[in-house]
Amino acid sequence: MLNSGSQGNPTPSTRPKKMKKDMGKTLTILLLRGPYISEYADLAANMALKARKMGYKVNMFLYLDGAWLPHVKTDKEYSNAGEWLRWAIKKGVTVKACHRCSEARDLTEDDIIPGVEISGLYGFLDMLAESDKVITFTG
Amino acid sequence: MASLNKKVLISLVHGTYGHQDDGFGAVQLANAILARGGECTLFLRSDGVYILVKGQDPNDLGLPSNLDELADFIELGGVIKADRAAVKERGLLATDLIEDHELIEWDDVLGLLEEHDFCLTF
Amino acid sequence: MIEPDNKFDSLGIIIARTSIMTGNARQAVDFGMGAAKKGKSVGIFLISDGVWNALNDSGNVSDIIGQLVNDGAKLYISDEHARAAGFPKDRVIEGAEFIEDTYKVLVNSVMEEWDKVIIC
Numbered sequence: 001m002l003n004s005g006s007q008g009n010p011t012p013s014t015r016p017k018k019m020k021k022d023m024g025k026t027l028t029i030l031l032l033r034g035p036y037i038s039e040y041a042d043l044a045a046n047m048a049l050k051a052r053k054m055g056y057k058v059n060m061f062l063y064l065d066g067a068w069l070p071h072v073k074t075d076k077e078y079s080n081a082g083e084w085l086r087w088a089i090k091k092g093v094t095v096k097a098c099h100r101c102s103e104a105r106d107l108t109e110d111d112i113i114p115g116v117e118i119s120g121l122y123g124f125l126d127m128l129a130e131s132d133k134v135i136t137f138t139g
Numbered sequence: 140m141a142s143l144n145k146k147v148l149i150s151l152v153h154g155t156y157g158h159q160d161d162g163f164g165a166v167q168l169a170n171a172i173l174a175r176g177g178e179c180t181l182f183l184r185s186d187g188v189y190i191l192v193k194g195q196d197p198n199d200l201g202l203p204s205n206l207d208e209l210a211d212f213i214e215l216g217g218v219i220k221a222d223r224a225a226v227k228e229r230g231l232l233a234t235d236l237i238e239d240h241e242l243i244e245w246d247d248v249l250g251l252l253e254e255h256d257f258c259l260t261f
Numbered sequence: 262m263i264e265p266d267n268k269f270d271s272l273g274i275i276i277a278r279t280s281i282m283t284g285n286a287r288q289a290v291d292f293g294m295g296a297a298k299k300g301k302s303v304g305i306f307l308i309s310d311g312v313w314n315a316l317n318d319s320g321n322v323s324d325i326i327g328q329l330v331n332d333g334a335k336l337y338i339s340d341e342h343a344r345a346a347g348f349p350k351d352r353v354i355e356g357a358e359f360i361e362d363t364y365k366v367l368v369n370s371v372m373e374e375w376d377k378v379i380i381c
Contacts, residue, residue: 054365125172134258135371137277138161245295260381
Protein backbone atom coordinates (compact mmCIF):
# COMPACT_ATOMS: atom_id res chain seq x y z
CA MET A 1 0.00 0.00 0.00
CA LEU A 2 1.24 3.44 -0.86
CA ASN A 3 1.75 6.26 1.58
CA SER A 4 -0.04 9.37 0.48
CA GLY A 5 0.95 13.00 0.72
CA SER A 6 -1.34 15.67 2.16
CA GLN A 7 -3.19 16.11 -1.15
CA GLY A 8 -3.74 12.39 -1.47
CA ASN A 9 -1.01 12.01 -4.09
CA PRO A 10 2.10 9.93 -3.49
CA THR A 11 5.03 12.01 -2.26
CA PRO A 12 8.20 11.84 -4.35
CA SER A 13 9.85 9.48 -1.90
CA THR A 14 6.93 7.09 -1.89
CA ARG A 15 5.78 7.47 -5.49
CA PRO A 16 5.85 4.06 -7.10
CA LYS A 17 8.75 3.77 -9.53
CA LYS A 18 7.57 3.83 -13.11
CA MET A 19 8.15 0.37 -14.52
CA LYS A 20 10.70 0.55 -17.30
CA LYS A 21 9.46 -0.96 -20.51
CA ASP A 22 11.67 -3.90 -21.45
CA MET A 23 12.28 -3.99 -25.19
CA GLY A 24 14.03 -7.35 -24.83
CA LYS A 25 17.05 -6.35 -26.91
CA THR A 26 20.59 -5.29 -26.12
CA LEU A 27 22.59 -2.47 -27.70
CA THR A 28 26.35 -2.24 -27.24
CA ILE A 29 28.20 0.96 -28.05
CA LEU A 30 31.95 0.92 -28.63
CA LEU A 31 33.52 4.38 -28.24
CA LEU A 32 37.01 4.96 -29.61
CA ARG A 33 37.30 8.73 -29.26
CA GLY A 34 37.66 11.03 -26.30
CA PRO A 35 35.50 14.02 -25.42
CA TYR A 36 35.76 17.50 -27.01
CA ILE A 37 38.07 16.57 -29.94
CA SER A 38 34.92 15.46 -31.75
CA GLU A 39 31.24 15.00 -31.00
CA TYR A 40 31.46 11.19 -30.95
CA ALA A 41 31.63 10.88 -27.16
CA ASP A 42 28.50 13.06 -26.87
CA LEU A 43 26.70 11.04 -29.54
CA ALA A 44 27.63 7.76 -27.86
CA ALA A 45 26.59 8.80 -24.35
CA ASN A 46 23.37 10.44 -25.56
CA MET A 47 22.44 7.40 -27.63
CA ALA A 48 23.13 5.09 -24.68
CA LEU A 49 20.97 7.20 -22.38
CA LYS A 50 18.07 7.40 -24.82
CA ALA A 51 18.20 3.68 -25.65
CA ARG A 52 18.10 2.85 -21.95
CA LYS A 53 15.16 5.21 -21.40
CA MET A 54 13.36 3.49 -24.27
CA GLY A 55 13.72 0.15 -22.47
CA TYR A 56 16.72 -1.46 -24.12
CA LYS A 57 19.57 -3.06 -22.21
CA VAL A 58 22.60 -0.95 -23.05
CA ASN A 59 26.33 -1.54 -22.72
CA MET A 60 29.13 0.90 -23.44
CA PHE A 61 32.77 -0.06 -23.83
CA LEU A 62 35.34 2.72 -23.79
CA TYR A 63 38.34 1.74 -25.89
CA LEU A 64 41.47 3.60 -27.01
CA ASP A 65 40.90 7.36 -26.45
CA GLY A 66 37.31 6.57 -25.46
CA ALA A 67 38.81 5.73 -22.07
CA TRP A 68 39.12 9.48 -21.45
CA LEU A 69 35.37 10.02 -21.38
CA PRO A 70 34.74 9.12 -17.69
CA HIS A 71 37.58 11.43 -16.68
CA VAL A 72 35.13 14.30 -17.29
CA LYS A 73 33.49 13.83 -13.93
CA THR A 74 32.57 17.18 -12.40
CA ASP A 75 29.65 19.51 -13.09
CA LYS A 76 30.29 22.15 -15.69
CA GLU A 77 28.37 25.22 -16.73
CA TYR A 78 27.84 23.71 -20.15
CA SER A 79 26.52 20.41 -21.42
CA ASN A 80 29.26 17.79 -21.73
CA ALA A 81 29.68 14.11 -22.54
CA GLY A 82 30.71 13.26 -18.97
CA GLU A 83 27.37 14.56 -17.73
CA TRP A 84 25.50 12.42 -20.27
CA LEU A 85 27.58 9.43 -19.22
CA ARG A 86 26.70 9.96 -15.55
CA TRP A 87 23.02 10.08 -16.47
CA ALA A 88 23.37 6.95 -18.56
CA ILE A 89 24.98 5.06 -15.66
CA LYS A 90 22.28 6.32 -13.29
CA LYS A 91 19.64 4.95 -15.65
CA GLY A 92 21.27 1.53 -15.75
CA VAL A 93 23.69 1.56 -18.69
CA THR A 94 26.63 -0.80 -18.05
CA VAL A 95 29.90 0.99 -18.76
CA LYS A 96 33.35 -0.57 -18.92
CA ALA A 97 36.66 1.05 -19.88
CA CYS A 98 39.58 -0.85 -21.40
CA HIS A 99 42.19 -1.67 -18.78
CA ARG A 100 45.26 -1.30 -21.00
CA CYS A 101 43.94 1.92 -22.55
CA SER A 102 43.24 3.36 -19.08
CA GLU A 103 46.63 2.33 -17.79
CA ALA A 104 48.34 3.91 -20.80
CA ARG A 105 46.58 7.18 -19.96
CA ASP A 106 47.22 6.92 -16.21
CA LEU A 107 43.49 6.65 -15.56
CA THR A 108 42.49 4.75 -12.45
CA GLU A 109 39.08 4.10 -10.92
CA ASP A 110 39.80 7.00 -8.53
CA ASP A 111 40.12 9.38 -11.49
CA ILE A 112 36.92 8.50 -13.26
CA ILE A 113 33.16 8.61 -12.88
CA PRO A 114 31.97 6.08 -10.29
CA GLY A 115 30.18 3.15 -11.83
CA VAL A 116 32.61 2.71 -14.72
CA GLU A 117 34.43 -0.60 -14.42
CA ILE A 118 37.97 -0.82 -15.72
CA SER A 119 38.04 -4.13 -17.52
CA GLY A 120 40.05 -6.26 -19.92
CA LEU A 121 38.99 -6.73 -23.54
CA TYR A 122 37.10 -9.86 -22.54
CA GLY A 123 34.71 -7.47 -20.76
CA PHE A 124 33.82 -6.15 -24.22
CA LEU A 125 33.50 -9.66 -25.61
CA ASP A 126 31.00 -10.49 -22.85
CA MET A 127 29.00 -7.47 -24.03
CA LEU A 128 29.24 -8.62 -27.66
CA ALA A 129 28.02 -12.08 -26.76
CA GLU A 130 24.69 -10.75 -25.48
CA SER A 131 24.16 -7.99 -28.06
CA ASP A 132 21.55 -7.64 -30.76
CA LYS A 133 23.22 -4.57 -32.26
CA VAL A 134 26.66 -3.04 -31.92
CA ILE A 135 27.56 0.51 -32.91
CA THR A 136 31.09 1.91 -33.07
CA PHE A 137 31.69 5.62 -32.66
CA THR A 138 35.02 6.44 -34.21
CA GLY A 139 36.33 9.11 -36.55
CA MET B 140 34.82 -18.95 -19.63
CA ALA B 141 32.14 -19.27 -22.32
CA SER B 142 33.26 -19.34 -25.92
CA LEU B 143 32.28 -16.35 -28.07
CA ASN B 144 29.94 -17.75 -30.65
CA LYS B 145 30.06 -14.70 -32.92
CA LYS B 146 31.57 -13.80 -36.24
CA VAL B 147 32.93 -10.26 -36.21
CA LEU B 148 34.00 -8.04 -39.10
CA ILE B 149 36.52 -5.37 -38.13
CA SER B 150 36.76 -2.64 -40.71
CA LEU B 151 39.99 -0.66 -40.37
CA VAL B 152 40.49 2.69 -42.10
CA HIS B 153 43.66 3.74 -40.26
CA GLY B 154 46.74 1.59 -40.65
CA THR B 155 49.68 3.85 -40.20
CA TYR B 156 51.72 4.70 -37.13
CA GLY B 157 50.31 8.23 -37.40
CA HIS B 158 47.10 6.66 -36.15
CA GLN B 159 48.86 3.84 -34.36
CA ASP B 160 46.28 3.33 -31.63
CA ASP B 161 43.53 2.54 -34.15
CA GLY B 162 45.43 -0.10 -36.12
CA PHE B 163 47.06 -1.66 -33.11
CA GLY B 164 43.84 -1.51 -31.07
CA ALA B 165 41.82 -3.07 -33.88
CA VAL B 166 44.15 -6.04 -34.25
CA GLN B 167 44.40 -6.50 -30.49
CA LEU B 168 40.63 -6.70 -30.28
CA ALA B 169 40.57 -9.06 -33.27
CA ASN B 170 43.06 -11.32 -31.51
CA ALA B 171 40.98 -11.33 -28.34
CA ILE B 172 37.91 -12.36 -30.38
CA LEU B 173 39.83 -15.28 -31.88
CA ALA B 174 41.39 -16.29 -28.56
CA ARG B 175 37.90 -16.44 -27.06
CA GLY B 176 36.70 -18.82 -29.79
CA GLY B 177 34.97 -16.32 -32.08
CA GLU B 178 35.69 -15.78 -35.77
CA CYS B 179 37.08 -12.54 -37.12
CA THR B 180 37.76 -10.97 -40.48
CA LEU B 181 39.89 -7.87 -40.73
CA PHE B 182 38.71 -5.74 -43.65
CA LEU B 183 41.21 -3.07 -44.64
CA ARG B 184 40.02 -0.08 -46.59
CA SER B 185 41.20 3.46 -47.13
CA ASP B 186 44.49 4.02 -45.19
CA GLY B 187 43.87 0.74 -43.36
CA VAL B 188 45.67 -1.08 -46.17
CA TYR B 189 49.02 0.37 -45.02
CA ILE B 190 49.00 -2.08 -42.12
CA LEU B 191 49.88 -4.83 -44.65
CA VAL B 192 53.15 -3.24 -45.75
CA LYS B 193 56.17 -5.54 -45.25
CA GLY B 194 59.24 -4.55 -43.25
CA GLN B 195 57.59 -2.16 -40.77
CA ASP B 196 60.10 -1.26 -38.08
CA PRO B 197 58.74 1.28 -35.58
CA ASN B 198 61.45 0.45 -33.07
CA ASP B 199 62.97 3.92 -33.20
CA LEU B 200 59.53 5.40 -32.55
CA GLY B 201 59.33 3.26 -29.43
CA LEU B 202 56.18 1.58 -30.72
CA PRO B 203 55.28 -2.08 -31.06
CA SER B 204 55.04 -3.36 -34.62
CA ASN B 205 51.60 -3.85 -36.14
CA LEU B 206 53.08 -6.79 -38.04
CA ASP B 207 53.71 -8.71 -34.80
CA GLU B 208 50.03 -8.33 -33.88
CA LEU B 209 49.00 -9.32 -37.41
CA ALA B 210 51.21 -12.43 -37.23
CA ASP B 211 49.34 -13.49 -34.08
CA PHE B 212 46.03 -12.77 -35.82
CA ILE B 213 46.94 -15.01 -38.75
CA GLU B 214 48.26 -17.73 -36.47
CA LEU B 215 45.00 -17.70 -34.53
CA GLY B 216 43.06 -18.26 -37.76
CA GLY B 217 42.02 -14.71 -38.60
CA VAL B 218 41.20 -13.73 -42.18
CA ILE B 219 42.44 -10.52 -43.84
CA LYS B 220 40.67 -8.91 -46.79
CA ALA B 221 41.70 -5.61 -48.35
CA ASP B 222 39.97 -3.22 -50.72
CA ARG B 223 41.78 -3.62 -54.05
CA ALA B 224 41.04 -0.03 -55.10
CA ALA B 225 42.48 1.39 -51.86
CA VAL B 226 45.72 -0.54 -52.42
CA LYS B 227 45.95 0.68 -56.02
CA GLU B 228 45.14 4.32 -55.17
CA ARG B 229 48.05 4.35 -52.73
CA GLY B 230 50.50 3.04 -55.31
CA LEU B 231 51.17 -0.13 -53.37
CA LEU B 232 52.29 -3.20 -55.26
CA ALA B 233 51.68 -6.83 -54.37
CA THR B 234 55.39 -7.14 -53.57
CA ASP B 235 55.09 -4.36 -50.98
CA LEU B 236 52.58 -6.31 -48.91
CA ILE B 237 52.65 -9.37 -46.68
CA GLU B 238 51.10 -12.38 -48.38
CA ASP B 239 48.35 -13.40 -46.00
CA HIS B 240 45.51 -11.35 -47.42
CA GLU B 241 42.94 -11.39 -50.19
CA LEU B 242 42.18 -8.35 -52.33
CA ILE B 243 38.46 -7.83 -52.86
CA GLU B 244 36.27 -5.49 -54.88
CA TRP B 245 34.00 -2.93 -53.24
CA ASP B 246 30.99 -4.87 -54.55
CA ASP B 247 32.03 -7.86 -52.44
CA VAL B 248 31.75 -5.92 -49.17
CA LEU B 249 27.98 -6.39 -48.97
CA GLY B 250 28.53 -10.15 -48.86
CA LEU B 251 31.14 -9.63 -46.17
CA LEU B 252 28.58 -7.80 -44.06
CA GLU B 253 26.12 -10.64 -44.56
CA GLU B 254 28.63 -13.23 -43.41
CA HIS B 255 29.23 -11.58 -40.03
CA ASP B 256 27.15 -10.92 -36.94
CA PHE B 257 28.67 -7.51 -36.23
CA CYS B 258 30.76 -4.92 -37.98
CA LEU B 259 33.10 -2.74 -35.91
CA THR B 260 34.81 0.24 -37.52
CA PHE B 261 38.23 1.51 -36.47
CA MET C 262 32.74 -22.85 -37.78
CA ILE C 263 30.21 -20.20 -36.84
CA GLU C 264 27.39 -19.88 -39.36
CA PRO C 265 25.54 -16.66 -38.61
CA ASP C 266 22.09 -16.20 -40.07
CA ASN C 267 22.75 -12.76 -41.37
CA LYS C 268 20.93 -12.36 -44.65
CA PHE C 269 19.55 -8.89 -44.29
CA ASP C 270 16.81 -6.85 -45.90
CA SER C 271 17.59 -3.38 -44.64
CA LEU C 272 20.76 -1.37 -44.22
CA GLY C 273 21.20 1.74 -42.10
CA ILE C 274 24.00 4.22 -42.75
CA ILE C 275 24.90 6.73 -40.07
CA ILE C 276 27.09 9.55 -41.30
CA ALA C 277 28.63 11.89 -38.73
CA ARG C 278 31.21 13.63 -40.88
CA THR C 279 31.43 15.74 -44.00
CA SER C 280 32.37 14.16 -47.30
CA ILE C 281 35.18 16.56 -48.08
CA MET C 282 37.32 15.70 -45.07
CA THR C 283 37.73 12.01 -45.88
CA GLY C 284 36.38 9.61 -48.46
CA ASN C 285 34.49 7.61 -45.88
CA ALA C 286 31.09 9.24 -46.42
CA ARG C 287 31.46 8.61 -50.15
CA GLN C 288 32.32 4.97 -49.50
CA ALA C 289 29.34 4.61 -47.20
CA VAL C 290 26.83 5.97 -49.70
CA ASP C 291 28.39 3.96 -52.54
CA PHE C 292 27.88 0.96 -50.33
CA GLY C 293 24.26 2.04 -49.79
CA MET C 294 23.79 2.30 -53.55
CA GLY C 295 25.17 -1.22 -53.98
CA ALA C 296 22.78 -2.47 -51.31
CA ALA C 297 19.81 -0.73 -52.95
CA LYS C 298 20.67 -2.30 -56.31
CA LYS C 299 20.52 -5.69 -54.64
CA GLY C 300 17.02 -4.96 -53.36
CA LYS C 301 17.85 -3.94 -49.80
CA SER C 302 15.95 -1.09 -48.25
CA VAL C 303 18.30 1.70 -47.22
CA GLY C 304 18.05 4.31 -44.49
CA ILE C 305 20.49 7.17 -44.00
CA PHE C 306 20.83 9.13 -40.77
CA LEU C 307 22.86 12.33 -40.89
CA ILE C 308 24.08 13.55 -37.55
CA SER C 309 26.73 15.94 -36.26
CA ASP C 310 28.87 17.30 -39.17
CA GLY C 311 27.25 14.66 -41.39
CA VAL C 312 24.23 16.92 -41.90
CA TRP C 313 26.18 18.78 -44.59
CA ASN C 314 25.87 15.74 -46.86
CA ALA C 315 22.21 16.69 -47.36
CA LEU C 316 22.96 20.01 -49.02
CA ASN C 317 21.43 19.82 -52.47
CA ASP C 318 23.79 19.98 -55.46
CA SER C 319 26.86 20.17 -53.24
CA GLY C 320 28.76 17.33 -54.83
CA ASN C 321 29.03 13.63 -55.34
CA VAL C 322 27.84 12.44 -51.96
CA SER C 323 24.70 14.57 -51.88
CA ASP C 324 23.96 13.54 -55.49
CA ILE C 325 24.16 9.86 -54.55
CA ILE C 326 22.06 10.40 -51.42
CA GLY C 327 19.49 12.24 -53.55
CA GLN C 328 19.41 9.32 -55.96
CA LEU C 329 18.98 6.86 -53.11
CA VAL C 330 16.08 8.91 -51.73
CA ASN C 331 14.51 9.02 -55.19
CA ASP C 332 14.75 5.25 -55.25
CA GLY C 333 12.95 4.95 -51.92
CA ALA C 334 15.63 5.35 -49.25
CA LYS C 335 14.67 7.17 -46.08
CA LEU C 336 16.81 10.17 -45.22
CA TYR C 337 16.79 11.47 -41.66
CA ILE C 338 18.61 14.60 -40.57
CA SER C 339 19.18 15.54 -36.96
CA ASP C 340 17.40 18.86 -36.58
CA GLU C 341 19.43 19.96 -33.56
CA HIS C 342 22.67 19.37 -35.46
CA ALA C 343 21.33 21.08 -38.58
CA ARG C 344 20.34 24.11 -36.49
CA ALA C 345 23.70 24.12 -34.71
CA ALA C 346 25.51 24.09 -38.07
CA GLY C 347 23.36 26.83 -39.62
CA PHE C 348 22.32 24.38 -42.33
CA PRO C 349 20.18 26.15 -44.98
CA LYS C 350 17.03 24.07 -44.85
CA ASP C 351 15.65 25.55 -48.05
CA ARG C 352 18.48 23.80 -49.91
CA VAL C 353 18.06 20.35 -48.48
CA ILE C 354 17.78 17.24 -50.66
CA GLU C 355 14.15 16.66 -51.55
CA GLY C 356 12.51 13.97 -49.46
CA ALA C 357 14.70 14.48 -46.39
CA GLU C 358 13.07 14.48 -42.98
CA PHE C 359 14.36 16.70 -40.19
CA ILE C 360 14.11 14.84 -36.89
CA GLU C 361 13.31 16.70 -33.67
CA ASP C 362 14.03 13.85 -31.26
CA THR C 363 17.36 12.81 -32.76
CA TYR C 364 18.28 10.00 -30.41
CA LYS C 365 14.82 8.46 -30.17
CA VAL C 366 14.62 8.03 -33.93
CA LEU C 367 18.26 6.95 -34.14
CA VAL C 368 17.83 4.27 -31.48
CA ASN C 369 14.57 3.05 -33.01
CA SER C 370 16.16 2.88 -36.45
CA VAL C 371 19.18 0.94 -35.20
CA MET C 372 17.28 -1.44 -32.95
CA GLU C 373 14.04 -1.98 -34.89
CA GLU C 374 14.17 -0.69 -38.47
CA TRP C 375 17.57 -1.69 -39.79
CA ASP C 376 18.98 -5.22 -39.89
CA LYS C 377 22.54 -3.99 -40.38
CA VAL C 378 24.16 -0.67 -39.59
CA ILE C 379 27.36 0.96 -40.79
CA ILE C 380 28.70 4.21 -39.43
CA CYS C 381 31.24 6.71 -40.65
